[in-house]
Amino acid sequence: MTENDTEREPxxxxxxxxxxxxxxxxxxYKSTVLRGPTKPxxxxxxxxxxxxxxxxxxxxxxxxxxxxxxxxxxxxxxLGERMIVSGRVLDEAGRPIRNTLxxxxxxxxxxxxxxxxxxxxxxxxxxxxxxxxCVTDDEGRYRFLTVKPGAYPWGNHPNAWRPNHIxxxxxxxxxxxxxxxxxxxxxxPLLEHDPIFLGTPEIARNRLISKFSLDVxxxxxxxxxxxxxxxxxxxxxxxxx
Amino acid sequence: MSHKQTPSQTVGxxxxxxxxxxxxxxxxxxxxxxxxxxxxxxxxxxxxIGQVLDGEGVPINDAMIELWQADATGRYAGDSDVRxxxxxxxxxxxxxxxxxxxxxxxxxxxxxxxxxxxxxHVSIIVxxxxxxxxxxxxxxFSDEVEANANDPVLSSVPxxxxxxxxxxxxxxxxxxxxxxxxxxxxxxxTVFFDV
Numbered sequence: 543m544t545e546n547d548t549e550r551e552p553x554x555x556x557x558x559x560x561x562x563x564x565x566x567x568x569x570x571y572k573s574t575v576l577r578g579p580t581k582p583x584x585x586x587x588x589x590x591x592x593x594x595x596x597x598x599x600x601x602x603x604x605x606x607x608x609x610x611x612x613x614x615x616x617x618x619x620x621l622g623e624r625m626i627v628s629g630r631v632l633d634e635a636g637r638p639i640r641n642t643l644x645x646x647x648x649x650x651x652x653x654x655x656x657x658x659x660x661x662x663x664x665x666x667x668x669x670x671x672x673x674x675x676c677v678t679d680d681e682g683r684y685r686f687l688t689v690k691p692g693a694y695p696w697g698n699h700p701n702a703w704r705p706n707h708i709x710x711x712x713x714x715x716x717x718x719x720x721x722x723x724x725x726x727x728x729x730x731p732l733l734e735h736d737p738i739f740l741g742t743p744e745i746a747r748n749r750l751i752s753k754f755s756l757d758v759x760x761x762x763x764x765x766x767x768x769x770x771x772x773x774x775x776x777x778x779x780x781x782x783x
Numbered sequence: 784m785s786h787k788q789t790p791s792q793t794v795g796x797x798x799x800x801x802x803x804x805x806x807x808x809x810x811x812x813x814x815x816x817x818x819x820x821x822x823x824x825x826x827x828x829x830x831x832i833g834q835v836l837d838g839e840g841v842p843i844n845d846a847m848i849e850l851w852q853a854d855a856t857g858r859y860a861g862d863s864d865v866r867x868x869x870x871x872x873x874x875x876x877x878x879x880x881x882x883x884x885x886x887x888x889x890x891x892x893x894x895x896x897x898x899x900x901x902x903x904h905v906s907i908i909v910x911x912x913x914x915x916x917x918x919x920x921x922x923x924f925s926d927e928v929e930a931n932a933n934d935p936v937l938s939s940v941p942x943x944x945x946x947x948x949x950x951x952x953x954x955x956x957x958x959x960x961x962x963x964x965x966x967x968x969x970x971x972x973t974v975f976f977d978v
Contacts, residue, residue, distance in 0.1 A: 558977065562788040564915035571793075573913025576838035580968050583977035584940055590897050591906050591921075592978050594859040595851060596874035602814050613811075634784035643814065647801025656809070657797040659845075659880075673801040673811050709795060711802060717851050717906055718978050722917060724792040741915045742790045749789050772786040 552593040554777030555718040562746040570737035595716040598643040600677050607675045610688035614671025622651025622689030624764035630682040633775040638682025645675045645711040653692030662694050705732035714773040725769045726751045794910040796845045803878045817877040819891040824871045826855025826892030830960045838968035842885040846911035850875040857895030902930035919978040922950045922963045947973045
């Protein structure tokens with residue numbers, strides 16, 4: 543590399559904290575048994591390949607992409623309890639991650655996904671699509687308007703039900719900070735029975751549960767929940783020179 | 784560190800309308816697809832294709848693969864803090880549920896070497912129902928024998944497992960295809976990195 547390239551080296555990203563993330567094979571969640579890697583991960587020294595990543599700014603977000611109560615409307619409003627979910631995307635030092643894409647997808651209020659392979663016989667809502675995206679602002683903040691997703695059954699074990707949840711996908715500054723996760727709701731009685739939630743190390747589980755907020759709640763309109771998300775970084779080890 | 788990492792959770796079986804809507808014919812614009820390079824993008828145009836196989840060798844039909852790579856000159860797209868944007872985003876996404884053989888298919892250009900001593904490669908991120916945390920791997924190119932032999936990352940992998948990271952080149956009717964199957968488990972388990 544030239545000297546100039548070295549100056550432009552992006553900042554380092556600290557390691558994945560494996561005490562915070564689920565193991566690949568988690569037998570209570572049955573599909574992990576044949577799908578999770580079983581050999582130890584091979585260590586890798588970060589190079590540009592890991593310290594760079596796609597940049598998606600405001601230009602890739604449509605006007606209604608953040609508003610799931612309106613982006614799927616055909617002939618009326620979606621059914622369900624309107625809610626706002628908002629939060630900040632931060633790094634481990636608590637610094638805001640600005641201008642980063644946040645993608646969400648979720649079931650409708652009856653617990654049915656619009657996805658063609660969802661066979662649950664709860665009704666589809668003609669006015670609800672369930673997908674959305676937005677970009678964080680200068681404080682790292684995002685905000686979606688939606689309806690609260692319903693619980694739904696799944697085939698993992700007899701009488702298995704997924705707790706209410708919203709899927710989140712985030713990039714952060716590089717592919718090393720990539721995160722796909724799920725946000726849950728406070729007080730959900732299904733959480734203690736859900737092998738996906740319980741696959742998370744116990745000390746980290748509460749980070750997946752949003753908080754009800756009267757401040758985010760809008761009077762006569764929608765309940766508010768806060769879900770802050772922390773991505774990896776920065777690296778605390780001194781840079782090699 | 785003052786803040787703790789938010790744990791990963793599975794992408795689940797229903798990601799398609801949120802993350803790969805165009806490929807699956809949902810009416811929602813998508814930010815990335817398997818078509819990464821149109822005719823205007825400089826470089827050797829290639830297709831990277833493969834299956835994701837479970838521990839019994841069965842192709843997985845609900846995985847999502849993301850691909851991140853440099854352009855043909857070895858430059859990553861990005862903001863000005865990193866390197867000049869080349870007009871090639873370098874990022875692709877493909878779900879394995881639309882191809883009849885459950886393959887992922889990326890039409891792109893062959894990347895150049897990014898740094899001295901590094902062989903050309905693409906970074907791959909694997910998501911699926913049944914995986915609570917995503918997995919990272921790399922695909923190198925079978926026609927880069929000398930560069931691969933000198934690549935520091937490939938050299939750090941136990942010798943017997945290196946071939947799991949090499950995509951096999953095939954030329955037919957002027958079309959260049961690289962085959963890269965991802966084995967989640969088993970004797971031929973693909974090398975996944977602790978990125």
